[in-house]
Amino acid sequence: MFVSTGKELLEICKEKNIPIWEYTIREEIEAVEVPREKVIERMKSTLHVMMNSSTYAQDNIVKSVSGLIGGDAYKIRKYAESGKTLTGEFMNKAMARAISSSEVNAAMGRIVACPTAGSCGILPAVIISAGEKLNSSEDQLIQGLFTAAGVGILIAKNATLAGAEGGCQAECGSAAAMASAAVVEMMGGTPEQALTAAAIVIKNILGLVCDPVAGLVEVPCAKRNIAGTVSALTTADLVMSGVYSKIPFDEVVWAMYKVGRQMPAELRETSQGGIAITPTALKLKKEIFKE
Protein backbone atom coordinates (compact mmCIF):
# COMPACT_ATOMS: atom_id res chain seq x y z
CA MET A 1 0.00 0.00 0.00
CA PHE A 2 1.19 3.52 -0.84
CA VAL A 3 2.78 5.13 2.22
CA SER A 4 0.74 7.66 4.16
CA THR A 5 3.31 10.39 4.72
CA GLY A 6 6.10 12.19 2.92
CA LYS A 7 8.47 11.16 5.68
CA GLU A 8 7.81 7.46 5.04
CA LEU A 9 8.07 8.03 1.29
CA LEU A 10 11.53 9.56 1.67
CA GLU A 11 12.65 6.71 3.93
CA ILE A 12 11.58 4.06 1.43
CA CYS A 13 13.08 5.92 -1.53
CA LYS A 14 16.35 6.27 0.37
CA GLU A 15 16.39 2.65 1.53
CA LYS A 16 15.69 1.30 -1.97
CA ASN A 17 17.65 4.05 -3.68
CA ILE A 18 14.80 4.87 -6.06
CA PRO A 19 13.07 8.12 -7.09
CA ILE A 20 9.45 8.90 -6.19
CA TRP A 21 8.26 8.01 -9.69
CA GLU A 22 9.68 4.48 -9.46
CA TYR A 23 8.13 3.92 -6.04
CA THR A 24 4.77 5.18 -7.35
CA ILE A 25 4.85 2.84 -10.36
CA ARG A 26 5.73 -0.16 -8.17
CA GLU A 27 2.87 0.60 -5.78
CA GLU A 28 0.40 1.00 -8.65
CA ILE A 29 1.42 -2.34 -10.14
CA GLU A 30 0.86 -4.01 -6.80
CA ALA A 31 -2.41 -2.25 -5.99
CA VAL A 32 -4.21 -2.85 -9.28
CA GLU A 33 -2.48 -6.13 -10.16
CA VAL A 34 -1.64 -5.20 -13.74
CA PRO A 35 1.72 -5.52 -15.46
CA ARG A 36 4.17 -2.61 -15.49
CA GLU A 37 3.79 -2.10 -19.28
CA LYS A 38 0.03 -1.62 -18.90
CA VAL A 39 0.44 1.01 -16.19
CA ILE A 40 3.02 2.88 -18.29
CA GLU A 41 0.92 2.55 -21.44
CA ARG A 42 -2.10 4.08 -19.72
CA MET A 43 0.00 7.00 -18.45
CA LYS A 44 1.37 7.46 -21.95
CA SER A 45 -2.15 7.77 -23.30
CA THR A 46 -2.84 10.30 -20.53
CA LEU A 47 0.24 12.29 -21.56
CA HIS A 48 -0.99 12.38 -25.15
CA VAL A 49 -4.32 13.89 -24.09
CA MET A 50 -2.33 16.49 -22.12
CA MET A 51 -0.18 17.29 -25.15
CA ASN A 52 -3.27 17.94 -27.24
CA SER A 53 -5.12 20.00 -24.65
CA SER A 54 -2.07 22.17 -23.91
CA THR A 55 -1.49 22.84 -27.62
CA TYR A 56 -4.93 23.11 -29.18
CA ALA A 57 -6.03 26.54 -27.92
CA GLN A 58 -2.64 28.04 -28.83
CA ASP A 59 -3.25 27.28 -32.49
CA ASN A 60 -7.03 27.75 -32.51
CA ILE A 61 -9.06 30.53 -30.94
CA VAL A 62 -11.28 28.63 -28.53
CA LYS A 63 -14.36 30.11 -26.86
CA SER A 64 -15.94 28.66 -23.74
CA VAL A 65 -19.57 27.55 -23.78
CA SER A 66 -20.61 30.57 -21.71
CA GLY A 67 -18.41 32.92 -23.73
CA LEU A 68 -16.63 34.09 -20.57
CA ILE A 69 -13.14 32.98 -21.57
CA GLY A 70 -11.18 32.01 -24.65
CA GLY A 71 -8.53 33.23 -27.04
CA ASP A 72 -5.88 33.97 -24.41
CA ALA A 73 -3.68 30.94 -25.12
CA TYR A 74 -3.50 32.08 -28.75
CA LYS A 75 -2.56 35.62 -27.71
CA ILE A 76 0.12 34.52 -25.24
CA ARG A 77 1.64 32.14 -27.75
CA LYS A 78 2.02 34.92 -30.34
CA TYR A 79 3.51 37.20 -27.67
CA ALA A 80 5.88 34.46 -26.47
CA GLU A 81 7.41 34.37 -29.93
CA SER A 82 7.60 38.16 -30.31
CA GLY A 83 10.96 38.55 -28.61
CA LYS A 84 9.53 41.38 -26.48
CA THR A 85 8.74 39.41 -23.33
CA LEU A 86 10.07 40.18 -19.90
CA THR A 87 10.25 36.63 -18.53
CA GLY A 88 11.33 35.03 -21.77
CA GLU A 89 9.96 32.67 -24.37
CA PHE A 90 10.18 29.64 -22.05
CA MET A 91 7.92 31.12 -19.37
CA ASN A 92 5.48 32.64 -21.83
CA LYS A 93 5.13 29.38 -23.73
CA ALA A 94 4.47 27.61 -20.43
CA MET A 95 1.75 30.16 -19.61
CA ALA A 96 0.16 29.67 -23.04
CA ARG A 97 0.17 25.89 -22.52
CA ALA A 98 -1.46 26.23 -19.10
CA ILE A 99 -4.36 28.35 -20.25
CA SER A 100 -4.77 26.29 -23.42
CA SER A 101 -5.91 23.26 -21.40
CA SER A 102 -8.19 25.45 -19.28
CA GLU A 103 -9.75 26.95 -22.41
CA VAL A 104 -10.17 23.52 -24.02
CA ASN A 105 -11.83 22.34 -20.81
CA ALA A 106 -14.26 25.27 -20.71
CA ALA A 107 -15.09 24.72 -24.39
CA MET A 108 -16.06 21.08 -23.76
CA GLY A 109 -12.88 19.64 -25.22
CA ARG A 110 -10.96 16.64 -23.90
CA ILE A 111 -8.66 17.13 -20.92
CA VAL A 112 -7.12 15.15 -18.08
CA ALA A 113 -8.37 16.11 -14.63
CA CYS A 114 -5.04 16.43 -12.78
CA PRO A 115 -6.00 16.42 -10.03
CA THR A 116 -9.23 18.19 -11.08
CA ALA A 117 -10.71 19.64 -14.26
CA GLY A 118 -10.46 23.14 -12.80
CA SER A 119 -6.70 22.73 -12.38
CA CYS A 120 -6.15 20.71 -15.57
CA GLY A 121 -3.74 23.21 -17.16
CA ILE A 122 -0.90 23.17 -14.66
CA LEU A 123 0.64 19.70 -14.78
CA PRO A 124 0.67 19.40 -18.60
CA ALA A 125 2.15 22.90 -19.03
CA VAL A 126 4.87 22.33 -16.43
CA ILE A 127 5.90 18.84 -17.52
CA ILE A 128 5.85 19.58 -21.23
CA SER A 129 7.65 22.95 -20.93
CA ALA A 130 10.31 21.56 -18.61
CA GLY A 131 10.67 18.50 -20.84
CA GLU A 132 11.22 20.69 -23.90
CA LYS A 133 13.90 22.71 -22.12
CA LEU A 134 15.61 19.64 -20.62
CA ASN A 135 15.39 17.64 -23.86
CA SER A 136 13.52 14.93 -21.97
CA SER A 137 12.36 11.78 -23.70
CA GLU A 138 8.69 10.75 -23.67
CA ASP A 139 9.58 8.15 -21.04
CA GLN A 140 10.98 10.88 -18.82
CA LEU A 141 7.79 12.93 -19.16
CA ILE A 142 5.81 9.85 -18.17
CA GLN A 143 8.10 9.37 -15.18
CA GLY A 144 7.42 12.98 -14.23
CA LEU A 145 3.69 12.25 -14.26
CA PHE A 146 4.24 9.37 -11.85
CA THR A 147 6.22 11.63 -9.51
CA ALA A 148 3.31 14.08 -9.65
CA ALA A 149 0.80 11.31 -8.99
CA GLY A 150 2.78 10.09 -5.97
CA VAL A 151 2.78 13.57 -4.44
CA GLY A 152 -0.92 13.92 -5.29
CA ILE A 153 -1.72 10.66 -3.51
CA LEU A 154 -0.04 11.96 -0.36
CA ILE A 155 -2.05 15.20 -0.51
CA ALA A 156 -5.29 13.29 -1.16
CA LYS A 157 -4.60 11.01 1.80
CA ASN A 158 -3.76 13.77 4.26
CA ALA A 159 -5.78 16.73 3.00
CA THR A 160 -8.10 17.11 0.01
CA LEU A 161 -7.92 17.83 -3.72
CA ALA A 162 -11.45 19.24 -3.95
CA GLY A 163 -12.18 22.96 -4.12
CA ALA A 164 -15.52 22.37 -2.42
CA GLU A 165 -13.65 21.05 0.61
CA GLY A 166 -10.39 22.97 0.64
CA GLY A 167 -10.68 25.94 -1.69
CA CYS A 168 -8.48 26.59 -4.74
CA GLN A 169 -5.32 25.88 -2.72
CA ALA A 170 -6.46 22.24 -2.77
CA GLU A 171 -6.91 22.21 -6.56
CA CYS A 172 -4.45 24.59 -8.23
CA GLY A 173 -2.17 24.49 -5.18
CA SER A 174 -1.97 20.70 -5.23
CA ALA A 175 -1.56 20.61 -9.02
CA ALA A 176 1.35 23.07 -8.83
CA ALA A 177 2.96 21.18 -5.94
CA MET A 178 2.70 17.89 -7.84
CA ALA A 179 4.10 19.50 -10.98
CA SER A 180 7.02 21.18 -9.22
CA ALA A 181 8.03 17.94 -7.51
CA ALA A 182 7.89 16.21 -10.90
CA VAL A 183 10.19 18.76 -12.53
CA VAL A 184 12.68 18.49 -9.68
CA GLU A 185 12.97 14.75 -10.30
CA MET A 186 13.17 15.35 -14.05
CA MET A 187 16.11 17.72 -13.34
CA GLY A 188 17.89 15.05 -11.32
CA GLY A 189 16.88 16.31 -7.88
CA THR A 190 16.44 13.92 -4.97
CA PRO A 191 13.06 12.74 -3.62
CA GLU A 192 13.68 15.05 -0.66
CA GLN A 193 14.16 18.01 -2.98
CA ALA A 194 11.01 17.04 -4.87
CA LEU A 195 8.92 17.15 -1.69
CA THR A 196 10.67 20.38 -0.72
CA ALA A 197 9.46 21.93 -3.97
CA ALA A 198 5.92 20.70 -3.30
CA ALA A 199 6.05 22.16 0.21
CA ILE A 200 7.27 25.57 -0.99
CA VAL A 201 4.60 25.78 -3.71
CA ILE A 202 1.82 25.03 -1.21
CA LYS A 203 3.20 27.51 1.32
CA ASN A 204 3.10 30.20 -1.35
CA ILE A 205 -0.50 29.51 -2.36
CA LEU A 206 -1.86 28.71 1.11
CA GLY A 207 -5.31 30.14 1.72
CA LEU A 208 -6.30 30.61 -1.92
CA VAL A 209 -10.10 30.53 -2.09
CA CYS A 210 -12.36 28.88 -4.68
CA ASP A 211 -14.71 31.56 -6.00
CA PRO A 212 -15.79 30.77 -9.57
CA VAL A 213 -17.81 33.45 -11.35
CA ALA A 214 -21.32 32.15 -12.15
CA GLY A 215 -20.26 28.77 -10.76
CA LEU A 216 -18.33 28.05 -13.96
CA VAL A 217 -14.80 26.65 -14.20
CA GLU A 218 -13.55 29.72 -16.09
CA VAL A 219 -13.00 32.96 -14.13
CA PRO A 220 -10.71 33.11 -12.17
CA CYS A 221 -9.77 29.42 -12.65
CA ALA A 222 -8.04 29.68 -16.02
CA LYS A 223 -5.58 32.39 -14.92
CA ARG A 224 -4.93 30.58 -11.66
CA ASN A 225 -3.69 27.71 -13.81
CA ILE A 226 -1.14 30.13 -15.25
CA ALA A 227 -0.12 31.31 -11.77
CA GLY A 228 0.26 27.72 -10.59
CA THR A 229 2.39 26.85 -13.61
CA VAL A 230 4.77 29.77 -13.07
CA SER A 231 5.05 28.96 -9.37
CA ALA A 232 5.80 25.27 -10.08
CA LEU A 233 8.55 26.14 -12.57
CA THR A 234 10.25 28.88 -10.55
CA THR A 235 10.10 26.79 -7.38
CA ALA A 236 11.84 23.90 -9.16
CA ASP A 237 14.74 26.27 -9.92
CA LEU A 238 14.68 27.58 -6.38
CA VAL A 239 15.01 24.09 -4.96
CA MET A 240 17.65 22.99 -7.47
CA SER A 241 19.74 25.96 -6.33
CA GLY A 242 19.90 24.28 -2.93
CA VAL A 243 17.19 26.22 -1.08
CA TYR A 244 15.24 24.20 1.49
CA SER A 245 11.88 24.55 3.19
CA LYS A 246 12.04 25.16 6.93
CA ILE A 247 8.66 23.46 7.33
CA PRO A 248 8.54 19.87 6.04
CA PHE A 249 6.09 18.72 3.35
CA ASP A 250 3.84 16.71 5.68
CA GLU A 251 3.31 19.67 7.99
CA VAL A 252 2.62 22.02 5.10
CA VAL A 253 -0.04 19.61 3.77
CA TRP A 254 -1.52 19.44 7.26
CA ALA A 255 -1.63 23.24 7.40
CA MET A 256 -3.35 23.35 4.01
CA TYR A 257 -5.98 20.93 5.23
CA LYS A 258 -6.55 22.96 8.41
CA VAL A 259 -6.83 26.20 6.44
CA GLY A 260 -9.38 24.54 4.14
CA ARG A 261 -11.44 23.46 7.14
CA GLN A 262 -11.31 26.99 8.52
CA MET A 263 -12.54 28.50 5.25
CA PRO A 264 -16.19 29.51 5.27
CA ALA A 265 -18.44 27.67 2.81
CA GLU A 266 -18.80 30.92 0.83
CA LEU A 267 -15.19 30.53 -0.29
CA ARG A 268 -15.35 26.85 -1.22
CA GLU A 269 -16.79 26.58 -4.73
CA THR A 270 -20.24 27.86 -3.84
CA SER A 271 -19.76 31.15 -5.74
CA GLN A 272 -21.04 33.06 -2.72
CA GLY A 273 -17.85 34.92 -1.93
CA GLY A 274 -14.59 36.34 -3.26
CA ILE A 275 -14.39 37.25 -6.94
CA ALA A 276 -17.75 35.54 -7.59
CA ILE A 277 -19.76 38.23 -5.79
CA THR A 278 -18.04 41.31 -7.20
CA PRO A 279 -20.50 43.60 -9.05
CA THR A 280 -18.98 42.68 -12.42
CA ALA A 281 -19.14 38.94 -11.65
CA LEU A 282 -22.80 39.21 -10.69
CA LYS A 283 -23.54 41.16 -13.88
CA LEU A 284 -21.77 38.51 -15.99
CA LYS A 285 -23.69 35.76 -14.21
CA LYS A 286 -26.96 37.49 -15.04
CA GLU A 287 -25.98 37.81 -18.70
CA ILE A 288 -24.94 34.15 -18.98
CA PHE A 289 -28.08 32.74 -17.39
CA LYS A 290 -30.49 35.30 -18.85
CA GLU A 291 -32.74 32.69 -20.40
Place this chain on the structure above:
Amino acid sequence: MRNYSVFDIIGPIMIGPSSSHTAGAARLAKVAAAISGGKIVRVEFHLHGSFAETYRGHGTDKALVAGILNMDPWDENLKNSIKIANERGIGVTFIPTDLGEVHPNTVKFIITKDDGNATQVSGSSIGGGNIFIFDIDGQEVEFTGERPTILTKHQDLPGVISKISSILYQENINIANMRVYRKGKGKMATMALETDTQVTEEAMGKIKNIKEIENVKFINPIVEGVI
Protein backbone atom coordinates in the same frame (compact mmCIF):
# COMPACT_ATOMS: atom_id res chain seq x y z
CA MET B 1 -7.46 6.68 4.98
CA ARG B 2 -8.50 5.49 1.55
CA ASN B 3 -6.19 4.16 -1.11
CA TYR B 4 -5.74 5.85 -4.43
CA SER B 5 -4.65 4.70 -7.85
CA VAL B 6 -2.38 7.10 -9.73
CA PHE B 7 -5.25 7.44 -12.21
CA ASP B 8 -7.58 8.73 -9.49
CA ILE B 9 -5.14 11.63 -9.14
CA ILE B 10 -4.12 12.07 -12.79
CA GLY B 11 -7.46 11.36 -14.39
CA PRO B 12 -10.14 10.86 -15.43
CA ILE B 13 -9.62 11.73 -19.06
CA MET B 14 -12.81 13.61 -19.75
CA ILE B 15 -14.67 16.24 -21.70
CA GLY B 16 -14.76 19.47 -19.70
CA PRO B 17 -15.59 21.59 -17.96
CA SER B 18 -16.55 19.77 -14.75
CA SER B 19 -15.92 16.23 -13.51
CA SER B 20 -19.16 16.25 -11.51
CA HIS B 21 -21.37 18.31 -13.85
CA THR B 22 -20.11 16.98 -17.19
CA ALA B 23 -18.18 13.68 -16.87
CA GLY B 24 -20.37 12.39 -14.02
CA ALA B 25 -23.53 13.43 -15.87
CA ALA B 26 -22.47 11.54 -19.01
CA ARG B 27 -21.67 8.48 -16.92
CA LEU B 28 -25.05 8.62 -15.13
CA ALA B 29 -26.95 8.86 -18.41
CA LYS B 30 -24.99 6.03 -19.99
CA VAL B 31 -25.87 3.75 -17.09
CA ALA B 32 -29.51 4.94 -17.15
CA ALA B 33 -29.73 4.11 -20.87
CA ALA B 34 -28.30 0.64 -20.19
CA ILE B 35 -30.91 0.10 -17.46
CA SER B 36 -33.67 1.14 -19.86
CA GLY B 37 -32.35 -0.89 -22.80
CA GLY B 38 -34.29 -0.99 -26.08
CA LYS B 39 -34.67 1.77 -28.64
CA ILE B 40 -34.99 5.07 -26.81
CA VAL B 41 -37.31 7.64 -28.38
CA ARG B 42 -37.78 10.23 -25.65
CA VAL B 43 -36.01 11.27 -22.45
CA GLU B 44 -37.08 13.71 -19.76
CA PHE B 45 -34.25 14.88 -17.51
CA HIS B 46 -35.51 16.13 -14.15
CA LEU B 47 -32.62 18.18 -12.79
CA HIS B 48 -32.13 18.86 -9.10
CA GLY B 49 -30.00 21.29 -7.08
CA SER B 50 -26.79 22.43 -8.69
CA PHE B 51 -27.71 20.47 -11.84
CA ALA B 52 -30.92 22.52 -12.11
CA GLU B 53 -29.14 25.83 -11.56
CA THR B 54 -26.04 25.49 -13.72
CA TYR B 55 -26.75 22.78 -16.26
CA ARG B 56 -26.33 25.03 -19.29
CA GLY B 57 -23.05 26.63 -18.25
CA HIS B 58 -21.48 23.28 -17.42
CA GLY B 59 -22.80 21.50 -20.49
CA THR B 60 -24.61 19.07 -18.19
CA ASP B 61 -27.45 18.94 -20.73
CA LYS B 62 -25.09 17.89 -23.54
CA ALA B 63 -23.33 15.38 -21.30
CA LEU B 64 -26.62 13.78 -20.26
CA VAL B 65 -27.80 13.41 -23.85
CA ALA B 66 -24.37 12.05 -24.85
CA GLY B 67 -24.69 9.35 -22.19
CA ILE B 68 -28.14 8.42 -23.49
CA LEU B 69 -26.50 8.06 -26.94
CA ASN B 70 -24.03 5.62 -25.31
CA MET B 71 -21.05 8.00 -25.58
CA ASP B 72 -18.26 7.75 -23.05
CA PRO B 73 -17.36 10.74 -20.82
CA TRP B 74 -14.21 11.32 -22.90
CA ASP B 75 -15.92 11.26 -26.33
CA GLU B 76 -15.07 14.44 -28.24
CA ASN B 77 -18.45 14.27 -29.94
CA LEU B 78 -20.12 14.87 -26.57
CA LYS B 79 -20.64 18.56 -27.26
CA ASN B 80 -22.68 17.76 -30.39
CA SER B 81 -24.94 15.28 -28.62
CA ILE B 82 -28.16 17.30 -28.70
CA LYS B 83 -27.86 17.80 -32.45
CA ILE B 84 -27.15 14.07 -32.92
CA ALA B 85 -30.15 13.13 -30.76
CA ASN B 86 -32.35 15.40 -32.90
CA GLU B 87 -31.08 13.75 -36.08
CA ARG B 88 -31.89 10.34 -34.63
CA GLY B 89 -35.37 11.46 -33.65
CA ILE B 90 -34.76 11.20 -29.92
CA GLY B 91 -36.73 13.87 -28.05
CA VAL B 92 -35.03 15.41 -25.01
CA THR B 93 -36.52 17.74 -22.39
CA PHE B 94 -34.78 19.35 -19.41
CA ILE B 95 -36.93 20.10 -16.39
CA PRO B 96 -35.34 21.91 -13.42
CA THR B 97 -37.11 20.66 -10.32
CA ASP B 98 -36.79 19.81 -6.63
CA LEU B 99 -36.31 16.09 -5.98
CA GLY B 100 -36.23 16.51 -2.19
CA GLU B 101 -33.51 15.40 0.20
CA VAL B 102 -30.98 14.14 -2.33
CA HIS B 103 -27.40 14.98 -3.35
CA PRO B 104 -27.12 18.46 -4.98
CA ASN B 105 -26.10 16.91 -8.31
CA THR B 106 -29.04 14.61 -8.94
CA VAL B 107 -31.07 13.76 -12.02
CA LYS B 108 -34.18 11.68 -12.53
CA PHE B 109 -34.43 10.17 -16.02
CA ILE B 110 -37.76 9.22 -17.55
CA ILE B 111 -36.76 7.17 -20.57
CA THR B 112 -39.41 6.15 -23.10
CA LYS B 113 -38.78 3.43 -25.65
CA ASP B 114 -40.33 2.81 -29.06
CA ASP B 115 -42.69 0.20 -27.54
CA GLY B 116 -44.16 2.96 -25.35
CA ASN B 117 -42.70 1.56 -22.13
CA ALA B 118 -40.98 4.02 -19.83
CA THR B 119 -38.24 3.50 -17.25
CA GLN B 120 -37.47 5.87 -14.40
CA VAL B 121 -33.92 6.04 -13.08
CA SER B 122 -32.53 8.41 -10.43
CA GLY B 123 -28.88 8.93 -9.68
CA SER B 124 -26.33 11.41 -8.36
CA SER B 125 -22.94 12.63 -9.52
CA ILE B 126 -20.90 12.62 -6.33
CA GLY B 127 -17.59 14.16 -7.42
CA GLY B 128 -14.57 13.31 -9.55
CA GLY B 129 -16.85 11.76 -12.19
CA ASN B 130 -18.10 9.12 -9.75
CA ILE B 131 -21.80 8.32 -9.58
CA PHE B 132 -24.38 6.20 -7.87
CA ILE B 133 -27.84 5.07 -8.93
CA PHE B 134 -30.38 5.02 -6.10
CA ASP B 135 -33.79 4.45 -7.64
CA ILE B 136 -35.16 2.45 -10.54
CA ASP B 137 -38.91 2.65 -11.25
CA GLY B 138 -39.63 3.66 -7.69
CA GLN B 139 -37.57 0.82 -6.25
CA GLU B 140 -34.67 1.77 -4.00
CA VAL B 141 -31.33 0.37 -5.21
CA GLU B 142 -27.73 1.37 -4.72
CA PHE B 143 -24.84 0.77 -7.08
CA THR B 144 -22.01 2.78 -8.59
CA GLY B 145 -21.50 1.22 -12.01
CA GLU B 146 -17.78 0.88 -11.29
CA ARG B 147 -18.01 -2.90 -11.57
CA PRO B 148 -20.04 -5.16 -13.86
CA THR B 149 -23.53 -5.07 -12.34
CA ILE B 150 -26.41 -7.51 -12.63
CA LEU B 151 -29.84 -6.02 -11.90
CA THR B 152 -32.69 -8.42 -11.42
CA LYS B 153 -36.38 -8.15 -10.78
CA HIS B 154 -37.46 -11.48 -9.37
CA GLN B 155 -40.03 -13.20 -7.22
CA ASP B 156 -38.98 -13.16 -3.58
CA LEU B 157 -38.82 -16.95 -3.14
CA PRO B 158 -36.24 -19.16 -1.41
CA GLY B 159 -33.43 -20.32 -3.70
CA VAL B 160 -33.54 -17.63 -6.41
CA ILE B 161 -30.41 -15.86 -5.20
CA SER B 162 -28.68 -19.19 -4.74
CA LYS B 163 -29.46 -20.10 -8.38
CA ILE B 164 -27.83 -16.89 -9.55
CA SER B 165 -24.79 -17.27 -7.34
CA SER B 166 -24.22 -20.88 -8.40
CA ILE B 167 -24.30 -19.89 -12.07
CA LEU B 168 -21.66 -17.24 -11.33
CA TYR B 169 -19.64 -19.79 -9.36
CA GLN B 170 -19.73 -22.23 -12.29
CA GLU B 171 -18.34 -19.49 -14.52
CA ASN B 172 -15.71 -18.56 -11.91
CA ILE B 173 -17.12 -15.05 -11.47
CA ASN B 174 -16.61 -13.60 -8.02
CA ILE B 175 -19.36 -11.54 -6.38
CA ALA B 176 -18.01 -8.27 -4.97
CA ASN B 177 -21.19 -6.83 -3.54
CA MET B 178 -24.85 -7.80 -3.40
CA ARG B 179 -27.99 -6.05 -2.18
CA VAL B 180 -31.58 -7.22 -2.24
CA TYR B 181 -34.54 -4.87 -1.93
CA ARG B 182 -38.16 -5.92 -1.60
CA LYS B 183 -41.53 -4.37 -0.99
CA GLY B 184 -42.63 -7.31 1.19
CA LYS B 185 -42.03 -11.01 1.79
CA GLY B 186 -42.91 -13.18 -1.22
CA LYS B 187 -43.54 -10.21 -3.55
CA MET B 188 -41.27 -8.83 -6.25
CA ALA B 189 -37.69 -8.14 -5.21
CA THR B 190 -34.89 -6.23 -6.85
CA MET B 191 -31.27 -7.21 -6.60
CA ALA B 192 -28.12 -5.30 -7.54
CA LEU B 193 -25.17 -7.65 -7.73
CA GLU B 194 -21.68 -6.41 -8.54
CA THR B 195 -18.99 -8.75 -9.78
CA ASP B 196 -15.20 -8.52 -9.95
CA THR B 197 -14.96 -9.69 -13.54
CA GLN B 198 -17.08 -9.39 -16.67
CA VAL B 199 -20.24 -11.52 -16.67
CA THR B 200 -19.85 -14.04 -19.50
CA GLU B 201 -22.45 -14.55 -22.25
CA GLU B 202 -22.88 -18.09 -20.95
CA ALA B 203 -23.73 -16.85 -17.44
CA MET B 204 -26.04 -14.14 -18.80
CA GLY B 205 -28.00 -16.73 -20.78
CA LYS B 206 -28.38 -19.04 -17.80
CA ILE B 207 -29.45 -16.25 -15.44
CA LYS B 208 -32.05 -15.05 -17.96
CA ASN B 209 -33.53 -18.56 -17.96
CA ILE B 210 -34.19 -18.72 -14.21
CA LYS B 211 -37.98 -18.88 -14.15
CA GLU B 212 -38.52 -16.71 -11.05
CA ILE B 213 -36.64 -13.86 -12.73
CA GLU B 214 -39.00 -11.46 -14.45
CA ASN B 215 -36.34 -9.14 -15.77
CA VAL B 216 -32.56 -8.94 -15.72
CA LYS B 217 -30.11 -6.30 -16.94
CA PHE B 218 -26.35 -6.54 -17.28
CA ILE B 219 -24.57 -3.24 -16.93
CA ASN B 220 -20.95 -2.96 -17.99
CA PRO B 221 -18.68 -0.52 -16.19
CA ILE B 222 -17.41 2.53 -18.07
CA VAL B 223 -13.72 1.72 -18.01
CA GLU B 224 -11.26 4.30 -19.27
CA GLY B 225 -8.14 2.21 -19.92
CA VAL B 226 -6.01 3.44 -22.81
CA ILE B 227 -7.78 5.98 -24.98
